[in-house]
Amino acid sequence: MLILASTTDKLQVVCGNAGTVNVHASYLDNVSGAVQPGRKNTTIINTAVTDVVNPPGASTQRTLKTLHVHNHGASSNTVTVLITDGTTTCSLHSVGLPPNATLQYIDELGFVISDLFNRIVIQNITANYTVSVLDNNGTINCNGSFTLSLPAAAVVGSGFQFRIRNNGALTVTIDPAGAETINGLATLKCCAKEQFTVVCDGATWFTIGRSSVVRLDYQQITNAQRVDLLFPPDYNIFDVIFHSVTFKPPGTVVMQLDNSSGDLWSGSYQNQLTYSWGNQLVPYPTLNYGYAPISVVTQLSAGGDSDMSGNLRIFPDMVGFRGPTWFGQARYTWDDTHTQVSGTYVGEIIGVLHNRATKVLIGNVGSTMSGLFFLSGHIPGNA
Amino acid sequence: MLLLTSPSDQVQIITDTAASIDVHASWVDITPSTSAIAASRLNTIITTAATTSVAGSPPASTQRNVKALHVRNKHATQTCQVTIQLFDGSVVTPLYVAPLAPGNMLEMTDFGGIRRA
Numbered sequence: 001m002l003i004l005a006s007t008t009d010k011l012q013v014v015c016g017n018a019g020t021v022n023v024h025a026s027y028l029d030n031v032s033g034a035v036q037p038g039r040k041n042t043t044i045i046n047t048a049v050t051d052v053v054n055p056p057g058a059s060t061q062r063t064l065k066t067l068h069v070h071n072h073g074a075s076s077n078t079v080t081v082l083i084t085d086g087t088t089t090c091s092l093h094s095v096g097l098p099p100n101a102t103l104q105y106i107d108e109l110g111f112v113i114s115d116l117f118n119r120i121v122i123q124n125i126t127a128n129y130t131v132s133v134l135d136n137n138g139t140i141n142c143n144g145s146f147t148l149s150l151p152a153a154a155v156v157g158s159g160f161q162f163r164i165r166n167n168g169a170l171t172v173t174i175d176p177a178g179a180e181t182i183n184g185l186a187t188l189k190c191c192a193k194e195q196f197t198v199v200c201d202g203a204t205w206f207t208i209g210r211s212s213v214v215r216l217d218y219q220q221i222t223n224a225q226r227v228d229l230l231f232p233p234d235y236n237i238f239d240v241i242f243h244s245v246t247f248k249p250p251g252t253v254v255m256q257l258d259n260s261s262g263d264l265w266s267g268s269y270q271n272q273l274t275y276s277w278g279n280q281l282v283p284y285p286t287l288n289y290g291y292a293p294i295s296v297v298t299q300l301s302a303g304g305d306s307d308m309s310g311n312l313r314i315f316p317d318m319v320g321f322r323g324p325t326w327f328g329q330a331r332y333t334w335d336d337t338h339t340q341v342s343g344t345y346v347g348e349i350i351g352v353l354h355n356r357a358t359k360v361l362i363g364n365v366g367s368t369m370s371g372l373f374f375l376s377g378h379i380p381g382n383a
Numbered sequence: 384m385l386l387l388t389s390p391s392d393q394v395q396i397i398t399d400t401a402a403s404i405d406v407h408a409s410w411v412d413i414t415p416s417t418s419a420i421a422a423s424r425l426n427t428i429i430t431t432a433a434t435t436s437v438a439g440s441p442p443a444s445t446q447r448n449v450k451a452l453h454v455r456n457k458h459a460t461q462t463c464q465v466t467i468q469l470f471d472g473s474v475v476t477p478l479y480v481a482p483l484a485p486g487n488m489l490e491m492t493d494f495g496g497i498r499r500a
Contacts, residue, residue, distance in 0.1 A: 001450035001493070003409040003422045030422065061422040083407050088426040090405035092453045093488055108493040110451070123484070130462070132482040134499050 004062040008086025011053035019073030023052045030061045067105035071097035143168035152177040158202035165195040192232035217375040226363030235377030245371030387447040391472030394438040402463035404429040407453045408438035455488035
């Protein structure tokens with residue numbers, strides 16, 4: 001119930017954008033015990049503060065029964081409902097209304113938003129934030145490096161939950177209150193591109209739907225010497241998968257990590273894995289199996305340090321699989337004197353980072369390549 | 384519905400930060416001896432960390448029925464923890480505690496109780 005009790009009291013609506021917002025108000029006037037109904041229809045097309053319920057007459061108390069604010073425009077519009085006594089103005093409610101959505105005020109029930117969907121609450125957070133009971137069943141969309149503090153489990157109670165989505169390139173730290181834990185840990189990292197549900201059982205916290213492997217980057221290239229895949233912090237195992245890739249000879253397939261602002265690609269070959277097509281001897285027995293690699297090279301090249309270890313493995317696409325003879329031809333097919341086997345390739349690079357890098361670079365040095373590249377990261381077990 | 388039945392009864396809101404909290408309360412006063420009914424309201428803007436009475440107190444021999452209470456944080460950046468409580472002159476009874484993020488609001492209605500809107 002909203003009561004207008006003086007001749008300066010009124011209800012107003014202000015829109016954030018020009019558009020078409022239709023307002024209907026129904027009310028009852030009490031004039032010395034006599035009840036008289038009334039209503040007012042208003043169309044708002046600009047951002048001016050607009051009266052949607054006029055002040056009552058002298059010695060009259062006006063009780064608002066229903067208010068309907070409908071966004072009839074083609075774009076979302078923020079509508080704010082105000083109540084004023086002529087001196088002090090209070091904002092009662094403010095909400096972004098999608099097209100064809102309606103904000104309703106119903107006597108004894110309050111404000112209700114009606115549209116086609118049962119929408120969840122989304123919070124876009126970029127700095128330290130304390131989760132509250134109001135975030136229950138909502139989504140917290142994070143971008144940045146900050147701490148997401150959890151309320152005391154006993155305060156929000158069993159069944160409280162929210163979904164966290166890290167849409168940035170940095171890590172968010174989830175910090176339960178006091179000595180409480182999440183997944184048994186004092187803090188939990190939500191790394192870049194991760195998303196999962198955080199649940200409270202009334203005493204502690206745990207996660208649901210947290211994957212140990214997260215897709216971090218995806219690129220499709222055409223006739224490029226290299227592809228740069230961004231590698232955010234707090235992942236220590238990476239997995240690059242590529243498929244439908246054509247390497248144009250002559251060239252050397254190289255994977256390199258870049259942890260500086262400069263371009264190491266054309267410089268020294270530190271932190272590189274090199275696949276030298278023409279110089280590697282393929283163990284013959286492996287050629288009898290469809291998934292056997294043409295060649296496996298685990299090679300930390302000149303000056304290789306402890307920043308990385310891993311394998312670069314390249315397989316022919318199954319589409320191009322023709323049997324042992326086909327593999328047998330492959331081992332000499334990528335240097336200046338031999339011709340690369342025709343077809344496209346799938347490959348995988350799995351590595352463990354001991355120091356940080358910001359990019360994973362894959363290229364065909366001296367030539368170009370085309371195809372699809374995926375970078376996945378593995379969450380450390382104790383994150 | 385919240386009933387205030389003595390001149391020392393109040394609905395209070397505690398704010399823990401200097402945000403900008405808009406509060407509107409609508410109520411109906413009933414005087415049993417005369418059966419008179421009078422509706423009224425109060426708008427309050429809270430800008431400090433304080434305990435604030437937001438629906439006044441009924442006069443003597445009058446029962447105040449608080450029908451609606453709307454609390455909105457209109458501050459652009461400051462989250463504010465809001466406590467809604469009843470005070471009868473000696474005993475404080477907290478009803479609801481919630482942090483209000485910027486733009487968030489609470490409302491109390493007869494059918495809906497206290498909830499986020």
